[in-house]
Each structure stands twice: as structure tokens, then as C-alpha cells.
Amino acid sequence: MAENALLTAPxxxxxxxxxDRTVSSEELTExxxxxxxxxxxxxxxxxxxxxxxALASARNADAQIARGTTRSLTGIPLLHKDIxxxxxxxxxxGSRMLESFVPAYDATVVTKMKAEGxxxxxxxNMDEFAMGxxxxxxxxxxxxxxxxxxxxxxxxSGGSAAALASGMAPLVTGTDTGGSIRxxxxxxxxxxxxxxxxxxxxxxxxxFASSLDQAGPMARTAEDCALALTAMSGIDPGDxxxxxxxxxxxxxxxxxxxxxxxxxxxxxxxxxxxxxxxRENVMAALAExxxxxxILHDVDLPHSHFAxxxxxxxxxxxxxxxxxxxxxxxxxxxxxxxxxLEDLYQRSRSEGFGEEVQRRILVGTxxxxxxFYDAYFNKAQQVRRxxxxxxxxxFEQVDVIACPAAPGVAFPFGSKQQDPIAMYMEDxxxxxxxxxxxPGLSTPAGLIDGMPVGLQLIxxxxxxxxxxxxxxxxxxxxxxxxxxxxxxxxxS
Amino acid sequence: MSVTPQxxxxxxxxxxxxxxxxxxPEVTERFSRVLNLVDELNTIDTESVTPMSxxxxxxxxxxxxxxxxxxxxxxxxxxxxxxxQGYFLVPKVID
Numbered sequence: 001m002a003e004n005a006l007l008t009a010p011x012x013x014x015x016x017x018x019x020d021r022t023v024s025s026e027e028l029t030e031x032x033x034x035x036x037x038x039x040x041x042x043x044x045x046x047x048x049x050x051x052x053x054a055l056a057s058a059r060n061a062d063a064q065i066a067r068g069t070t071r072s073l074t075g076i077p078l079l080h081k082d083i084x085x086x087x088x089x090x091x092x093x094g095s096r097m098l099e100s101f102v103p104a105y106d107a108t109v110v111t112k113m114k115a116e117g118x119x120x121x122x123x124x125n126m127d128e129f130a131m132g133x134x135x136x137x138x139x140x141x142x143x144x145x146x147x148x149x150x151x152x153x154x155x156x157s158g159g160s161a162a163a164l165a166s167g168m169a170p171l172v173t174g175t176d177t178g179g180s181i182r183x184x185x186x187x188x189x190x191x192x193x194x195x196x197x198x199x200x201x202x203x204x205x206x207x208f209a210s211s212l213d214q215a216g217p218m219a220r221t222a223e224d225c226a227l228a229l230t231a232m233s234g235i236d237p238g239d240x241x242x243x244x245x246x247x248x249x250x251x252x253x254x255x256x257x258x259x260x261x262x263x264x265x266x267x268x269x270x271x272x273x274x275x276x277x278x279r280e281n282v283m284a285a286l287a288e289x290x291x292x293x294x295i296l297h298d299v300d301l302p303h304s305h306f307a308x309x310x311x312x313x314x315x316x317x318x319x320x321x322x323x324x325x326x327x328x329x330x331x332x333x334x335x336x337x338x339x340x341l342e343d344l345y346q347r348s349r350s351e352g353f354g355e356e357v358q359r360r361i362l363v364g365t366x367x368x369x370x371x372f373y374d375a376y377f378n379k380a381q382q383v384r385r386x387x388x389x390x391x392x393x394x395f396e397q398v399d400v401i402a403c404p405a406a407p408g409v410a411f412p413f414g415s416k417q418q419d420p421i422a423m424y425m426e427d428x429x430x431x432x433x434x435x436x437x438x439p440g441l442s443t444p445a446g447l448i449d450g451m452p453v454g455l456q457l458i459x460x461x462x463x464x465x466x467x468x469x470x471x472x473x474x475x476x477x478x479x480x481x482x483x484x485x486x487x488x489x490x491x492s
Numbered sequence: 493m494s495v496t497p498q499x500x501x502x503x504x505x506x507x508x509x510x511x512x513x514x515x516x517p518e519v520t521e522r523f524s525r526v527l528n529l530v531d532e533l534n535t536i537d538t539e540s541v542t543p544m545s546x547x548x549x550x551x552x553x554x555x556x557x558x559x560x561x562x563x564x565x566x567x568x569x570x571x572x573x574x575x576x577q578g579y580f581l582v583p584k585v586i587d
Contacts, residue, residue, distance in 0.1 A: 241546065241552065309533050313533070327508070329580050339583070341583050347510055362519070366503045375534075376530065381544050382541040384547075388547060437548055461547075
């Protein structure tokens with residue numbers, strides 16, 4: 001197999017090659033490490049490379065394969081978003097605050113992927129504390145989109161999406177608080193899944209907004225996402241919000257049968273505000289599913305336009321509480337020569353956090369402060385219920401809800417950074433899914449002027465299987481998910 | 493709703509953030525823009541709607557109050573920016 005074909009092969013294919021002993025995990029690991037070494041200077045997708053540890057665990061995986069004691073991801077290289085705590089490996093969350101933070105334990109997701117035999121290559125760049133939709137807020141500099149280096153990869157899991165799209169790993173992890181897996185997956189032309197809130201443990205994921213955060217996989221195919229989701233999911237005694245609900249084997253339950261599947265198209269999303277070219281691509285993808293037997297319905301999500309306002313109260317409020325722990329005392333950045341304790345707190349935080357993070361802390365603190373709590377935080381939590389009930393009503397009529405994953409394709413650097421509101425609008429189709437705690441997936445739906453567009457499929461709570469199946473069928477019938485950026489031209 | 497620079501200074505104090513005089517006008521302006529965005533919430537009637545803090549309305553599980561973590565004090569203390577004799581070191585608080 002040619003080197004390039006190896007770098008763009010899905011996990012399902014690599015598994016087969018490993019089991020056939022056509023390629024060893026060590027060879028695979030070396031190939032991806034070489035790709036990171038060659039392309040990261042232009043993409044900035046990876047912030048920490050663990051070459052020695054990766055090669056050691058690859059050799060261990062090869063021994064397991066030789067003994068015939070393999071697990072679901074034995075020998076498969078992967079990159080984690082740098083929001084997952086990794087024991088002994090620096091975990092920055094894209095922030096100066098955690099520039100040299102080395103966790104003393106692994107996140108549950110990291111533990112589970114290790115237990116399934118995956119080989120960690122390193123950690124991916126991201127928007128600072130996962131707050132952003134363009135990867136421009138990272139302390140470690142912006143990530144570039146491998147489809148066009150002058151454009152953003154999306155965010156906050158932009159490093160993960162760019163690394164995957166550029167052949168640095170066949171599997172990456174991300175987290176999604178308001179669209180941070182699905183929007184970068186859309187902008188980089190890969191498949192990304194945000195599971196149901198509670199499906200995957202949040203233990204060891206650096207907290208942003210605890211009632212919205214959820215981890216998930218990004219991969220080249222829906223089939224690979226099904227494999228990875230099975231490995232990541234499950235109740236965890238260390239996360240009291242992880243759901244006590246059985247985890248199916250999403251991979252073996254995959255089916256291309258979408259006959260009679262009812263897909264709802266929210267009128268509020270397919271309105272005049274929707275970019276006509278995005279609409280065309282999304283509708284072409286849905287027409288494929290219709291040809292395969294699915295039935296398209298109009299549905300209503302009458303309060304969906306409140307999602308942005310609701311989100312930008314709840315997420316900052318929870319963030320302001322979660323980020324209060326960074327005080328320059330116990331871990332993280334500390335300012336130089338503090339005059340007194342107050343000065344230590346204030347300057348450590350103001351120098352350690354970037355602008356967007358500080359803005360959200362301020363907004364969140366305001367929304368929770370005496371006199372404003374009812375008007376903002378309590379009100380937003382009430383509207384959250386109304387938005388969630390819209391979805392519940394829609395799901396009485398349909399099995400899946402479909403819409404774009406992002407309002408457009410990847411945009412040039414700097415074009416939205418000066419206006420926080422313009423940036424917040426990037427997540428207009430994804431935020432409500434987090435508020436309602438639903439699973440959502442972005443699957444490639446073709447290109448606009450050479451740049452990828454994603455179709456978003458939203459499922460009922462804990463029904464990731466149905467959206468995975470729909471994406472699996474779509475990827476069976478089309479080749480949009482196989483489109484790759486021109487890797488040869490990246491570093492030139 | 494707009495906020496004044498004084499409002500922002502007050503919130504910054506609550507949030508333990510230091511905002512420089514030169515940044516204050518811009519921080520205030522952008523803060524106001526976010527508040528204007530979220531003020532849309534005032535246009536919806538939420539009388540008698542129960543606030544939602546967990547999207548599945550799940551109760552948080554409680555566990556028995558027993559120690560389950562290994563004692564990794566040393567590894568955790570290694571992250572402290574300044575320490576002495578196993579304690580976090582901060583500027584003098586009491587004279």
C-alpha cells in the first residue's frame with residue numbers, strides 16, 4: 001500500500017491490515033509520526049508529540065497481535081484533543097494558564113482508548129478552554145485548514161479535525177460544548193460525532209460548561225466513529241452525570257437499512273437565512289437518503305432562534321464557576337512578583353487567560369451575580385427546557401432531524417475574530433443540540449468551491465445508532481467522505 | 493442592556509480579573525454586545541417553566557463516602573507554581 005493511501009485509510013481498513021500482518025502497528029505509528037513531522041509546521045494541528053511512548057505502545061500492540069489477544073483498537077494510532085488529561089503528558093487546553101501543566105491521572109476516555117489498544121501519538125491544538133469556533137483563540141497559535149491554509153479549521157476541536165484531514169492520525173478525539181466536534185468536522189471534511197450528554201464520561205476532561213460538555217470521536221467514516229464510540233462510552237463512577245444506560249456495540253449493530261426512516265427538516269433552519277449553496281449540498285445528501293428509502297418531513301423547532309442567547313448565558317455561567325479554580329496557587333500559571341494575594345489571583349488570571357476566555361468569565365460572573373441571577377441564569381435554564389421540549393415534540397414525528405452542521409464553509413483567518421457575535425453565529429445549527437443533550441453527527445456532503453460542507457444528523461437521546469446508520473448508508477452510497485485535501489501540496 | 497465601565501470593573505473584581513484602563517472601553521463595548529444578544533431571552537414567556545440544569549433531568553448519583561483514589565499527593569503537588577514543605581506558597585496574607 002502506498003504511503004499516502006495508508007495515511008488516508010479508515011480505521012476499519014487499518015484494523016484489517018494489522019490483523020493480516022500486512023503492516024505492523026510500529027510501521028503505522030512511524031508513518032503518522034512522519035506525517036506530523038512533515039506537515040505540522042504548516043498546520044500547527046498538534047501541540048505535543050509523544051513519539052517514544054507511541055512507538056513503545058505500538059510494539060506492545062504488535063506483540064498482542066502476534067499472540068492473538070487483540071482488542072477493538074489494538075495498534076490503531078490516535079491523537080487526543082489537548083483537553084483530555086493524560087498522565088505524565090502535558091495537557092494545555094490551548095491556554096497559557098496550563099502551558100506546563102502535567103496531569104497526575106488519565107481522563108476516563110484516555111484510559112478506555114488505551115485499554116482498547118489504541119496508540120496515542122500526541123495531543124491536538126484547540127481553542128483556549130474550548131471557547132471558539134475557529135481555533136484562533138489558542139495560546140499556541142491558530143491551526144490552519146489543510147484544504148486551504150488561509151482558512152480556519154473550525155473550532156474548538158480544530159486541531160483534531162485538521163490533523164485527521166491531513167493524515168496525521170486515522171482517529172482523533174474531540175469535545176463538543178456547542179458544536180466543537182461537528183463544526184470543525186464540517187469545515188475539514190471529516191465525520192464527527194457528539195454523543196448524547198452522559199454517554200461518555202467527563203472525568204479528566206478539563207471542564208468548560210459541565211451541563212453541556214461531551215466528548216466524542218472524529219474519523220474518516222461513520223463506521224470508524226461507531227467503533228470509537230463503543231470504546232469511549234459507558235457509566236463511570238468518577239462522573240456522576242455519566243448515564244447508567246447500557247452501551248450497545250454500535251459497530252456490530254451498524255446497518256445500511258434506512259427504509260422508512262423518517263427524517264425531519266426543521267423549517268426554522270431551512271429558511272431564507274440559510275446559504276443557498278449550503279442548502280443545495282445538504283439537500284443533495286438528503287436526496288440520497290430519500291432514494292435509499294428514507295422519508296423527509298418538515299418539522300418545527302419554533303424556539304430554535306433562542307438557542308444562541310440561551311447558550312451564551314448558560315455556557316459562560318458554568319465556565320465562570322469552573323474556571324474559578326485557576327488562581328495561580330495550586331496549579332497553572334502564576335504571575336511574577338505578586339504584591340499581595342489579590343494581585344496574585346487577578347494578574348495570574350488576566351495574564352494566564354486569553355481575551356475570549358476572560359470575556360466569557362465576565363459574562364458568566366455577571367449572569368450569576370446578585371440581582372441578575374433570575375433575569376439571566378434562571379431565565380436561560382427555563383428557555384433551555386422550552387428548546388428541549390421542541391425537540392421532544394419533533395421526535396414524536398421523526399426518527400432523525402437533519403440540518404447543516406455549519407452556516408458556511410471554512411472562512412479566512414481574522415474575518416470573524418473582531419466580532420464575538422459573528423463568531424458565535426458559526427454554531428447556530430449546533431448549539432441547541434447541546435442544550436437538549438442530544439447526539440449529533442456531521443458527515444461530509446460535498447464541496448463548495450473546493451471546501452467541505454457537512455450534513456448534521458441529530459438523534460433522540462441515547463440513539464446514536466440511528467444517526468450512525470444513516471451516515472453509514474450515505475457513505476455507502478456516495479464518496480463525499482473520501483474527499484481529501486491535496487496532501488502533497490501542504491508543505492510546499 | 494448596556495453596561496458601563498464601572499459595571500465591568502465591578503464584575504471583574506468578582507471574577508478576580510484585572511482589566512487595564514486602556515482595555516476597559518473595548519472590553520465594555522464587547523461585553524455590552526454579548527448582553528444585547530442574550531437580552532432576547534426577555535421576549536419569551538417562561539412563567540411556570542421549571543429551569544433545566546440537566547438535559548435529561550437526571551438526578552446526580554451519590555456514592556458512599558469512602559476513599560477510592562490512590563494517594564498521589566506528590567504528583568499533584570508537583571503542579572504547584574510555588575510550594576514549601578508540602579504546602580502551597582502564597583504572598584503573606586497576615587502581618
